[in-house]
Amino acid sequence: MIKGYEVVVGLEVHAELNTKTKIYCGCKNSFGLEVNTQVCPICLGMPGTLPTLNEKVVEYAIKMGHALNCTINRICKQDRKNYFYPDLPKSYQISQADIPLCQNGYLDVIMEDGIKRIGVERIHIEEDAGKLLHSDKFDGSLVDFNRCGVPLIEIVSKPDMRGSDEAKAYLETIRSILKYIDISDCKMQEGSIRCDVNVSVHKPGEPFGTRCEMKNVNSFSAAVRGIDYEANRQIEILEAGGTVDQETRRWDDQKGISVSMRSKEDAQDYRYFPEPDLLTIVVPEEKVLMLKETLPELPNAKIMRYEEQFGLGRSDAAMIVDVVEKSAFFEKCIDAGCKSPKLLSNWILGEISKFMNEGTAIEDTKLTPEKMAELVNFISDGKISTAVGKTVFDIIVKEDRDIASIIDEKGLAQVSDASALEAIADEILAANEKSVADYKSGKTNALGYLVGQCMKASKGKANPGAMKEIILRKLGG
Amino acid sequence: MNLYEYPAYELSEMLKSKKISSVELTKDIIKRTEEVDGRVSAYLKTDPEMSLEAAKNADQLIASGKAESKLAGIPVGVKDNISTKGIATTCASKMLENYVPVFNATVVDKLTEAGCVISGKLNMDEFAMGSSTETSYFKKTKNPFDLSCVPGGSSGGSAAAVSCGEAVIALGSDTGGSIRQPASLCGVVGLKPTYGRVSRYGLVAFASSLDQIGSFGRCVKDVALLTDEISGHDPMDATSVNMNYPSLYDNLSSDITGLRIGIPSEYFGEGIKPEVADSVMNAVKALENKGAKVIPISLPSTKYALSAYYIIACAEASSNLARFDGVKYGYRAKDCDGLTDMYEKTRSEGFGREVKRRIMLGTFVLSSGYFDAYYKKAKLLQKRIQQEFADAFKTVDSIITPTSPSEAFKIGDKISDPLAMYAADICTVTVNIAGLPGLSVPCGYSEAGLPYGMQIIGRKFDEQTVLNLGYAHELAFGGFRRPKI
Numbered sequence: 001m002i003k004g005y006e007v008v009v010g011l012e013v014h015a016e017l018n019t020k021t022k023i024y025c026g027c028k029n030s031f032g033l034e035v036n037t038q039v040c041p042i043c044l045g046m047p048g049t050l051p052t053l054n055e056k057v058v059e060y061a062i063k064m065g066h067a068l069n070c071t072i073n074r075i076c077k078q079d080r081k082n083y084f085y086p087d088l089p090k091s092y093q094i095s096q097a098d099i100p101l102c103q104n105g106y107l108d109v110i111m112e113d114g115i116k117r118i119g120v121e122r123i124h125i126e127e128d129a130g131k132l133l134h135s136d137k138f139d140g141s142l143v144d145f146n147r148c149g150v151p152l153i154e155i156v157s158k159p160d161m162r163g164s165d166e167a168k169a170y171l172e173t174i175r176s177i178l179k180y181i182d183i184s185d186c187k188m189q190e191g192s193i194r195c196d197v198n199v200s201v202h203k204p205g206e207p208f209g210t211r212c213e214m215k216n217v218n219s220f221s222a223a224v225r226g227i228d229y230e231a232n233r234q235i236e237i238l239e240a241g242g243t244v245d246q247e248t249r250r251w252d253d254q255k256g257i258s259v260s261m262r263s264k265e266d267a268q269d270y271r272y273f274p275e276p277d278l279l280t281i282v283v284p285e286e287k288v289l290m291l292k293e294t295l296p297e298l299p300n301a302k303i304m305r306y307e308e309q310f311g312l313g314r315s316d317a318a319m320i321v322d323v324v325e326k327s328a329f330f331e332k333c334i335d336a337g338c339k340s341p342k343l344l345s346n347w348i349l350g351e352i353s354k355f356m357n358e359g360t361a362i363e364d365t366k367l368t369p370e371k372m373a374e375l376v377n378f379i380s381d382g383k384i385s386t387a388v389g390k391t392v393f394d395i396i397v398k399e400d401r402d403i404a405s406i407i408d409e410k411g412l413a414q415v416s417d418a419s420a421l422e423a424i425a426d427e428i429l430a431a432n433e434k435s436v437a438d439y440k441s442g443k444t445n446a447l448g449y450l451v452g453q454c455m456k457a458s459k460g461k462a463n464p465g466a467m468k469e470i471i472l473r474k475l476g477g
Numbered sequence: 478m479n480l481y482e483y484p485a486y487e488l489s490e491m492l493k494s495k496k497i498s499s500v501e502l503t504k505d506i507i508k509r510t511e512e513v514d515g516r517v518s519a520y521l522k523t524d525p526e527m528s529l530e531a532a533k534n535a536d537q538l539i540a541s542g543k544a545e546s547k548l549a550g551i552p553v554g555v556k557d558n559i560s561t562k563g564i565a566t567t568c569a570s571k572m573l574e575n576y577v578p579v580f581n582a583t584v585v586d587k588l589t590e591a592g593c594v595i596s597g598k599l600n601m602d603e604f605a606m607g608s609s610t611e612t613s614y615f616k617k618t619k620n621p622f623d624l625s626c627v628p629g630g631s632s633g634g635s636a637a638a639v640s641c642g643e644a645v646i647a648l649g650s651d652t653g654g655s656i657r658q659p660a661s662l663c664g665v666v667g668l669k670p671t672y673g674r675v676s677r678y679g680l681v682a683f684a685s686s687l688d689q690i691g692s693f694g695r696c697v698k699d700v701a702l703l704t705d706e707i708s709g710h711d712p713m714d715a716t717s718v719n720m721n722y723p724s725l726y727d728n729l730s731s732d733i734t735g736l737r738i739g740i741p742s743e744y745f746g747e748g749i750k751p752e753v754a755d756s757v758m759n760a761v762k763a764l765e766n767k768g769a770k771v772i773p774i775s776l777p778s779t780k781y782a783l784s785a786y787y788i789i790a791c792a793e794a795s796s797n798l799a800r801f802d803g804v805k806y807g808y809r810a811k812d813c814d815g816l817t818d819m820y821e822k823t824r825s826e827g828f829g830r831e832v833k834r835r836i837m838l839g840t841f842v843l844s845s846g847y848f849d850a851y852y853k854k855a856k857l858l859q860k861r862i863q864q865e866f867a868d869a870f871k872t873v874d875s876i877i878t879p880t881s882p883s884e885a886f887k888i889g890d891k892i893s894d895p896l897a898m899y900a901a902d903i904c905t906v907t908v909n910i911a912g913l914p915g916l917s918v919p920c921g922y923s924e925a926g927l928p929y930g931m932q933i934i935g936r937k938f939d940e941q942t943v944l945n946l947g948y949a950h951e952l953a954f955g956g957f958r959r960p961k962i
Contacts, residue, residue, distance in 0.1 A: 041580050047681040048566075048578070048680055049679075080796050082799060089804075091799030092799060143804070269845045277685050
């Protein structure tokens with residue numbers, strides 16, 4: 001709700017599928033290669049060439065259909081969407097019009113205040129277009145056709161989202177599912193997932209307002225900014241007594257504004273008709289069922305399970321589940337006998353995320369689930385402190401070594417022995433008279449400093465809980 | 478008799494027994510072409526050096542005993558909408574005047590592998606749109622029987638070349654009659670195979686759901702031979718049908734005893750010249766005398782076929798020809814002011830009148846608000862026509878009609894009257910709409926000596942029955958009559 005208006009959002013998400021080859025020819029489907037090298041007469045639309053459907057594309061789309069609880073149209077067709085643009089070599093895009101491969105599904109997204117169900121109108125398959133390139137060295141535009149014929153699915157939601165927060169949650173969940181069922185690389189910066197946004201506003205209790213479609217939304221955060229901007233723009237118009245025109249607008253993320261592209265009257269007539277070069281798609285019932293069975297546990301279910309089964313907080317669970325590799329590692333560690341899922345999640349979201357964010361994959365290190373589970377168990381059993389754990393972690397990331405022997409060799413076992421800890425405490429308290437005085441005058445955060453100094457003096461081996469108790473006793477005494 | 482006058486199946490024996498070489502034969506075709514093509518204008522492009530090189534290779538192939546195909550060493554003409562790697566494929570359009578494909582059509586690959594010699598690229602109506610070969614941007618092909626008459630179209634170059642000996646056999650394409658009608662007008666044999674029998678890969682599309690590549694020859698045997706060579710499933714063409722294609726040539730038989738021939742009244746009435754209808758009925762009587770049964774039938778939706786055909790064909794054409802936009806290859810207009818201007822000028826200048834007319838018609842019938850009234854209705858009619866044929870084939874084995882409502886007309890007679898031109902397809906379009914095989918064989922001559930043609934239609938993939946009837950007819954009627962040129 002913004003200024004007493006309800007905001008209605010519908011989304012069209014285009015996701016490039018990560019099949020080995022393109023949708024209608026044998027060219028490699030890969031990003032970032034030299035311009036116009038991943039092309040053949042077919043994806044260049046040369047006269048006389050014909051498309052043949054890559055069946056993997058149908059399988060991938062059906063998987064997504066199952067993940068979004070859709071009805072699968074086992075029998076469907078492909079259609080031509082006709083329009084002229086230099087990046088579209090045939091001057092038509094092969095897509096699906098009235099009978100999409102999947103339809104009438106939904107997606108439950110987890111919001112702070114509970115689960116929100118968002119309807120999915122349809123999922124259809126289509127081919128991507130090329131890309132225009134501009135260079136100062138050249139008067140005019142250049143075309144890179146590498147992306148022509150890259151397979152896409154378009155996921156069209158119902159207008160069920162009520163603001164940018166729900167849209168964001170929806171987009172993130174869609175992205176997560178795409179990654180879990182491994183049908184898209186979901187790399188925003190490579191354009192492998194893009195969206196068009198439909199926004200309208202209305203007063204509660206009144207019918208839906210006129211919607212505007214926004215194109216060129218290239219990131220999820222841009223979607224949030226765009227929706228908020230567009231809702232406010234429409235509200236301002238209505239508040240000033242005006243009416244919203246149905247139109248297509250272009251989001252300019254740098255300027256943070258949307259600008260009109262074309263009005264409803266100028267809407268393009270795509271003259272859809274059935275693609276005569278391709279046969280009706282007929283997927284055997286068994287295959288549809290088989291594809292459903294091969295679906296992995298989906299991210300939302302995983303988040304719920306991590307909460308219930310392992311007692312993780314929702315945001316921790318969500319952060320682990322958000323990255324397939326983290327979640328997989330988490331589960332492997334549990335399988336390897338890790339006794340403290342909570343502690344494990346801290347390590348994954350802390351140290352492991354740190355090196356992953358720097359671009360190092362877990363497989364690129366010496367870290368195994370077995371080692372990680374063992375390390376967490378050492379800590380949770382109180383055999384080593386977290387600080388020592390960090391030292392051990394840094395070693396087992398780089399070297400394939402036995403944890404117990406590292407601890408032995410370096411004498412890192414946690415010290416819980418009272419007399420040893422007392423000696424350290426006495427030493428530190430004597431050396432930090434000012435802090436002791438501070439504490440006694442009521443500056444309680446001096447305690448943390450003193451315990452920290454003790455830990456340091458013990459080279460991290462002291463049991464921090466026991467250490468704290470001793471210091472407290474001595475200060476209080 | 479000159480070598481160029483022999484049928485392919487005899488030349489094949491002569492080549493095999495080394496009585497002649499492919500080089501000798503090819504030289505004779507080149508010589509004949511030099512003699513008559515100035516008057517007939519069948520070819521858009523010949524490359525004698527390249528052809529002779531191919532002939533030399535064919536001779537080696539035959540000498541090595543590795544030639545499996547009966548067509549090894551035989552010169553074949555190719556319609557200019559069939560892609561030939563490294564050889565301009567213009568579709569007789571200014572738009573593609575300088576377009577050279579980087580790949581071969583599947584049929585060209587098949588012929589090349591068989592050891593055929595490509596004798597050149599043949600003239601046609603621009604983008605196969607027309608029934609007279611007059612819409613070619615480059616030249617008008619003449620009918621070898623009367624140089625003031627059209628050869629028919631759109632495969633007019635193929636029909637004329639085979640008719641006057643500039644090619645032994647030739648490939649054409651047929652979307653609404655473009656093989657059968659010119660075959661009829663030029664007194665040769667032409668077969669449009671069942672949709673899906675021959676790969677369309679590399680055929681520059683006019684109407685994808687109706688286009689089919691097929692064969693021209695001066696006799697049924699030659700057409701059977703060439704059709705055998707190009708038939709077969711192609712993984713590059715999703716609409717090509719994966720099944721067994723037994724040799725039509727090997728199974729050719731003139732025994733037609735008991736075959737039931739349907740005569741649909743709708744194809745013999747209004748719009749058909751009585752002399753043409755009579756000559757077809759005379760040929761049917763001859764077949765009856767050879768043991769066939771003649772059964773009158775009715776195909777009542779025929780009267781809607783032309784409308785349905787032009788809607789579907791133009792709709793698909795408007796989309797298929799959209800790729801010719803000046804961006805990637807082909808013609809691009811000079812001095813353009815921005816992208817839209819470039820598109821408009823390029824397409825206005827690059828396409829001829831008939832092509833633009835059909836693109837506009839097709840764009841209209843697909844437009845929002847008109848789609849249901851035109852395209853959807855036409856598709857419903859298509860279903861009905863298909864059903865009528867399917868029902869008819871429950872009681873007959875074949876259907877015989879005239880191929881063209883009249884003999885060849887004068888050049889210029891119909892070019893300014895599109896509807897009169899479209900009516901030239903009245904007997905042939907239903908066969909494409911229903912996806913059936915259709916053969917045209919010469920069955921008579923006008924007083925002025927211009928050929929009439931008879932169309933024999935069969936069940937899907939039953940080219941054998943169609944060709945057998947054609948063969949029996951040919952034996953009864955007499956073989957190819959050479960034009961005096």
